[in-house]
Amino acid sequence: MEHQAKAHLLEHRDDEAAKLGMWLFIFTEILLFGGLFLVYAVYRAMYHTQFHEASLELNVVFGAVNTIVLLVSSMAVAMALTALQENKVKLSRQLIWLTVLCALIFMVNKYFEWGAKFEHDIYPGSELLRKLEHGHILYYGLYFAMTGLHALHVTVGMIILIVVERRIKAGKVHAEKFVFLENAALYWHLVDLIWIFLFPLLYLIT
Amino acid sequence: MTEHHSTSAHITPYRTLATVLVVLLGLTFVTIEITSFDLKAWNVTIALLVACLKGYLVLSYFMHLKYENLLTKILVGMVIVLFALIIIITYIDYLFR
Numbered sequence: 229m230e231h232q233a234k235a236h237l238l239e240h241r242d243d244e245a246a247k248l249g250m251w252l253f254i255f256t257e258i259l260l261f262g263g264l265f266l267v268y269a270v271y272r273a274m275y276h277t278q279f280h281e282a283s284l285e286l287n288v289v290f291g292a293v294n295t296i297v298l299l300v301s302s303m304a305v306a307m308a309l310t311a312l313q314e315n316k317v318k319l320s321r322q323l324i325w326l327t328v329l330c331a332l333i334f335m336v337n338k339y340f341e342w343g344a345k346f347e348h349d350i351y352p353g354s355e356l357l358r359k360l361e362h363g364h365i366l367y368y369g370l371y372f373a374m375t376g377l378h379a380l381h382v383t384v385g386m387i388i389l390i391v392v393e394r395r396i397k398a399g400k401v402h403a404e405k406f407v408f409l410e411n412a413a414l415y416w417h418l419v420d421l422i423w424i425f426l427f428p429l430l431y432l433i434t
Numbered sequence: 435m436t437e438h439h440s441t442s443a444h445i446t447p448y449r450t451l452a453t454v455l456v457v458l459l460g461l462t463f464v465t466i467e468i469t470s471f472d473l474k475a476w477n478v479t480i481a482l483l484v485a486c487l488k489g490y491l492v493l494s495y496f497m498h499l500k501y502e503n504l505l506t507k508i509l510v511g512m513v514i515v516l517f518a519l520i521i522i523i524t525y526i527d528y529l530f531r
Contacts, residue, residue: 244503251510255513259513259516265521266520266524269521270528292462295462299459302455303454306446306451306495307451310451313443313445413496414497417492417496420492421497424489424492425485425489427462428481428484429481432465432466433469433477434477
């Protein structure tokens with residue numbers, strides 16, 4: 229009975245379990261992208277020269293700039309957690325906005341990158357692509373599917389981060405109760421982690 | 435403090451996070467430079483090794499895995515092993531067709 233009374237007083241929450249749940253979700257995401265990496269690996273082996281030719285079309289500068297932007301944003305959100313844990317609410321919120329800004333830069337960059345491809349008549353099902361060999365079609369298909377799915381994750385991450393920032397401002401997430409920011413940050417790091425593998429596979433290895 | 439919540443509230447110092455970022459940026463620069471030379475199959479190997487190293491840094495420090503409980507660490511390890519197995523088995527299948 230005494231235990232029940234105590235439990236009633238304490239807030240009903242379990243931060244460790246919340247974090248474990250987030251990790252389980254991250255595992256499903258890793259396997260989702262993992263499947264795409266696998267398809268890429270096998271087709272790369274099958275159509276080696278065509279993948280080589282097609283990958284030369286990608287602009288390394290776009291990829292490199294986006295890599296830097298995502299790495300900086302990842303550090304910013306990790307620092308936002310440190311700041312919140314140290315009860316520096318204002319700094320934490322500023323760092324989250326910096327992360328959102330980086331996400332926005334990433335998306336604008338992606339817009340121009342994809343836009344340039346569209347201008348050259350390279351998009352799934354385009355006239356030009358249909359005339360090209362099988363390997364080229366597969367490479368660009370994978371390029372759009374993988375970067376597109378990743379960009380979707382960037383957008384979702386951006387929305388989640390804005391929600392966290394609002395909650396911190398409202399005082400619902402604070403130095404004693406930060407698991408929501410911690411999980412949002414985990415999601416954002418996942419986005420960074422996936423890009424760390426996408427960048428060399430699509431842009432660097434030719 | 436908040437011991438009764440049993441939150442492993444390890445606070446990562448700003449300095450550590452900044453250092454990790456500098457290393458990550460350095461590694462990015464290194465892969466771009468190395469892969470700009472034509473080293474045949476080595477390009478893929480080096481690029482993937484550097485990516486794994488970067489991934490390790492992000493998981494350990496940004497995602498706090500280094501300070502996480504043993505269960506989470508084991509689970510992450512198992513997922514990586516599972517993914518490696520899927521890749522290896524599929525590749526074996528592809529190679530012996």
